Amino acid sequence: MRVIKLNKENLFPFLEVISEKADLWAPVKKGDKHVFKVVDDFSKVELSTTRTILPPRKIFLPPTFSMFNISEKGYEEDFSHVTKKILFGIHPCDIHGLLTLDNFFKQDYLDPYYLEARKNTLILGLSCWPDEYCFAKSTNTHIIEEGFDLFFTDLKDFFLVWIGSSQGDDLIRLKPEFFDENLTDTDIQTYIRWQTERDKAYKWGINFNALPDLIELKYRDSLWEKLGDACLACGSCTNVCPTCNCYNIMDKQFLGGKDGKMIRYWDACTLEEYSEIAGGENFRKKRADRLKLWYTHKLQAYISKYGKPSCVGCGRCIVTCPVDINVRTVGKALLGEKEDAFWLRFNKEVTK
């Protein structure tokens, strides 16, 4: 991989140049949080955020989009959500999230609605600094070696720019004068120091390796009932998770006419109607059973199959769930680390 340097003051001018090629999405402020949005005013781009409210998958598979236009003639493919995009400011854990989705949408049957959107989006990653909810180091997703076209490591006075693809290289060639090919020994030392400091900033973690067995052994543990009693079945955890992929499909007819659209929209296995079948039979009527499915999928099945969890440690479920059910509380409870602050808080809330 080629690595070059970009001076801080050249970043926004560079983004401006490349945004002529495609819509540029980047993190901007929304209230006291952040969201990915199309930007034209580059001074609004936030360089030192943590997680966005919704994960970047919303850029590839929007929360609702049309798959087909429906008319008397039949079904006509609708790929209007696929446009040329550049996604700037995506962090390593979220890039890992995309790689997980890539795998999923490529296996068995190819899903063109995801894959086409992916193919038409350039990924410009950006380094980050963990807050108290991040634990990407224990999922080994705090660094990234593939899955980006360019990656910017923020070293205060300058960026190291890692060129990950030939399309990334093409972007650089639009403004080669912004970049410096020569890395000094001091630059490299700065990078190593940054990396060591950053590793130390991850204050806690989860021992994921132990979880598959523990989930098996504790499958009938009263823990699940406890969690189920507290869960509001709001589906938020599922909507914010960068590796969740479930969706629903619905035909929507326009008023008065025969024409309409086949709509695909995000769904959540934590919602009650998710598993209902004909005759009103529901295999997961209980919230506890639905939470079990979510955590079994993320922390057991995926680890058994791919050797890593389908959690990338972004902390979104931790900051989002209104009743503190998240990978940390559940993971710690399964591991028997009952003195963990999150588990203690949850326990106090539900048993009060």
Added chain:
Amino acid sequence: MNGENKHITHDNPFLPEPARIVRTYYLTEDVKFFQVRIVDMEKALSFNYSPGQFGMISVLGTGDAPFSISSTPSRPGLLEFCIRKAGAVTNALFRMKENSLIGFRGPYGNGFPIEKMKDKDIIIIVGGLGAAPLRSVLLYCLDNRDQFRRVSLLHGAKKPSEMIFREEFFALKQREDLECHLSVDKDDTGKWTENIGVVTTLFSLLEEIDPANTYALVCGPPVMYKFVIKELVNLNIPKDQILMTLERRMKCGIGKCGHCAIDYIYTCLDGPVFTYWDVIHMRELI
């Protein structure tokens, strides 16, 4: 296709194939039979599937739903379904007349392991709408009769008017190469000439079986499985030779929407046919 998006190059597995309803009639009060032909003749005749697989049928503007293919690949050209009225899509299908156009995607799922079943005894146990997938495998066995040893059918319904494919199965009783036992829980007509009792009472009518070389195929309402499987295990049929189809909610049929997941198994890809041994290991049982 969207004008700006000429660069879309993938085949679209979600695109329904236009198909025509050739014939449709009632099998019981709330179950209708559909004979369907894919409009494109070449596709219709080259369409291949195995018994136990299913397809997604779509009604323009209403939506789509999964249905087992009830016909057999040994009689190509037409696809047959038996469909119970349940909700939006099925109601719309019931209103459609012969010659109407529907959409079809498939075949999906694993189907029955025909290769393994060859040269074995086959017992098919049907309850209610379980006839939909099992008729396919039954007709397949009968069309390729020399590939299988004994073939038996045990079919139960609540009452005579609810027995799906009643006439067809009665006619099969004439065949010497099929052991066919029919039963109703209750006879409200006074004219029923066959067994009366739940489907498990038919086991006593079966001639002695060779369990190690028998495949038992079960499909019916969830309550039926428990009792039937107990009988089959008592008959010493190996647990991985007891086959059943599981019903789960399905929205895509191709392993993408997540609805049919049981742990890490996707019913639409890894099923809907499972062995009893598989099912014992699934914690969210039938």
